Amino acid sequence: MCTVSWRIGPDGYDLFFNRDELNSRAPETPPALAEMEGVKFIAPRDGDHGGTWLSINEHSLTVCLLNDYANPWRPTKESPLFSRGHLVLACAPAESIASVVEIVTRQPLARTMPFRVLAISMGEEPLLLHWTGIDLAQSRGASVSIPLSSSSYATDEVVKARQLRLREYVRSMNKPEVPELAAYHRQHSTDAGAHSVLMRRSDAATRSVMQVSVNSSHVKCIYQSVRQSATGPALDKPITLTMPVARAVVL
Numbered sequence: 001m002c003t004v005s006w007r008i009g010p011d012g013y014d015l016f017f018n019r020d021e022l023n024s025r026a027p028e029t030p031p032a033l034a035e036m037e038g039v040k041f042i043a044p045r046d047g048d049h050g051g052t053w054l055s056i057n058e059h060s061l062t063v064c065l066l067n068d069y070a071n072p073w074r075p076t077k078e079s080p081l082f083s084r085g086h087l088v089l090a091c092a093p094a095e096s097i098a099s100v101v102e103i104v105t106r107q108p109l110a111r112t113m114p115f116r117v118l119a120i121s122m123g124e125e126p127l128l129l130h131w132t133g134i135d136l137a138q139s140r141g142a143s144v145s146i147p148l149s150s151s152s153y154a155t156d157e158v159v160k161a162r163q164l165r166l167r168e169y170v171r172s173m174n175k176p177e178v179p180e181l182a183a184y185h186r187q188h189s190t191d192a193g194a195h196s197v198l199m200r201r202s203d204a205a206t207r208s209v210m211q212v213s214v215n216s217s218h219v220k221c222i223y224q225s226v227r228q229s230a231t232g233p234a235l236d237k238p239i240t241l242t243m244p245v246a247r248a249v250v251l
Contacts (some may be wrong), residue, residue, distance in 0.1 A: 001019075001020030001021065001067070001069075001150055001151050001152055001153075001199070001204060002017065002018060002019050002020055002053065002065075002066050002067075002149065002150050003017070003018045003020075003147055003148070003149040003150075003162055003185065003197050004016065004017045004018075004064055004066065004118060004146075004147060004148050004149075005146040005147040005148075005166065005176070005181050005184065005185070006120060006126070006146060006181075007175075007176050007177070007178060007181060008120070008126070011215050011216070012060075012122060012213070012214045012215035012216065013062075013120055013122070013212075013213075013214050014178050014181065014211065014212065014213050014214075015062055015064070015120060015211070015212040016181050016182065016184075016185045016209065016210070016211050016212075017053070017054050017064055017185075017209070017210045017212075018185050018197060018198060018199075018206050018208070018209050018210075019053055019054075019206065019207050019208050019210070020151070020199055020204060020205065020206050020207065021204060021205070021207045022203060022204045023203055023204060023205065024203075025046075025047065025048055026046075026047030026048045027047045028044055028045065028046060028047050028207055028208060028225075029044055029045040029046075029047060030044055030208075030223050030225065030239050031043055031044040031210070031221055031223050031239070031241055032044075032045075032241070033241060033243060034092075036089075036092045036093045037093040038093070039057055039058060039059065039092065039093035039095075039246075040057065040058045040243055040246075041055050041056060041057035041058065041092040041093070042055070042056050042057075042219070042221045042241050042243065043055040043056070043088075043089065043092065044208070044210070044223065046083075046085045049083045049085055049086070050085070050086075051083045051084070051085020051086040051087075051088060051089050052065075052085050052088050052089050053065045053085060053088060054088070054210060054212075055088055055089065055091060055092045056212050056214070056219055056221055057092055057093065057094070057219075058219065058243055058244065058245060058246040059094070059095045059096070059121070059245070059246055060121055060122040060214045060219060060245050061091075061094055061095070061096070061097075061100070061119065061120070061121040062118075062119070062120045062121070062212050062214070063088055063091040063092075063094070063100060063117060063118070063119050064088065064117070064118050065084055065085065065087070065088045065115055065116070065117055065118075066115065066116045066117075066118070066148055066149070066150040067084065067113065067114070067115055067116075067150050067152075068113075068114035068115055068116055068130070068131070068132075068150065069150055069151065069152045069155050070155045070156065071114035071132060071133065073114055073132065073133025073134070074113070074133070075110060075111050075112065075113070075133075076110075079110065079111045080111065081111055081112070081113065082107065082108045082109075082111040082112045084112060084113060084115045087104060087107050087112065087115070087117070088117065090103050090104075090107060091103050091104065091117075091119070094119075096121060096124065097119050097121055097124045097125070097127045100117070100119040100127065100129070101127070101129065101138070104117060104129055104131075104136065105136065109131055109136065112131060114130075114131055114132055114133055115130075115131050116128060116129065116130045116131075116148065116150075117129040117131075118144070118148060122214060122215075122216065122245075125140045125141035125144075126140065126141065126144045127139070127140050127144070128140075128143075128144045128148075145173075146166065146173075146176065147162060147163060147166055147184075149162045149163065149197075151194065152204075153194050153201065153204070154194070157195070158194055158195050161192070161195040162195065162196075162197055165184070165187060165197060166184055169181075169183050169184040169187070170184070178213075182211065184197060185197055185198065185209050186198055186209065186235065188200070188232055188233055190232060198226070198233055200228060200232065200233050205226065205228055205233060206226050206233060207225065207226060208223060208224060208225050208226060209223075209224045209226065209235060210222065210223050210224075214245070215245075216245060217244065217245055218242055218243065218244050218245055219242065219243050219244075219245060220240065220241070220242045221240070221241045221242075222238050222239070222240050223238065223239045223240075223241075224236055224237070224238045224239070
């Protein structure tokens with residue numbers, strides 16, 4: 001249950017991600033700077049399994065996850081499930097879009113529930129990987145359009161509503177502005193409930209809103225947890241992390 005949108009410009013890119021989760025799940029951990037295989041990255045953590053739904057590394061590469069709730073395929077009961085959050089974490093040291101494909105392909109997909117993984121990097125076309133249980137489909141560039149969304153509740157109806165809602169905030173779908181996307185990801189209507197981008201229903205709600213901003217010199221991650229009250233969801237004070245972009249070694 002998530003929504004992601006992004007803007008790619010000549011100077012870098014910006015990405016917004018709302019993580020929606022069941023109330024029964026453990027609290028998430030805010031993003032922190034970490035290192036894997038010598039590569040620095042920033043990622044929040046899932047409180048239940050220790051994986052993540054989004055990572056951004058010093059190679060300017062962002063990888064994020066959306067569950068595919070509408071897909072009926074399931075792994076065999078004889079095999080223990082592999083956490084989709086650990087699949088994203090495995091991509092943390094990737095140096096390029098091609099590296100993401102290689103890493104995801106090596107994971108135990110036969111033991112993994114259906115998912116979509118979005119990868120965005122400086123100077124490369126966006127990539128969307130879709131594990132259907134049968135194959136790992138790839139979409140690139142213009143065929144990957146904003147927003148992407150998922151919902152375990154009334155999936156098709158909710159996703160369509162969130163897609164249509166974006167048009168109320170963005171003047172040009174081909175050139176969305178950062179303030180427009182920021183406002184979209186904070187959209188909540190009591191009447192709309194689960195159909196809102198910043199959603200709340202009786203058994204689930206948006207847990208956090210993240211913004212990733214990348215240019216040629218640095219990566220910035222802004223994280224806001226979401227509080228639930230009688231009047232609706234409210235965003236807490238932002239936590240901001242930054243790190244320099246690694247420079248390629250020229251031989």
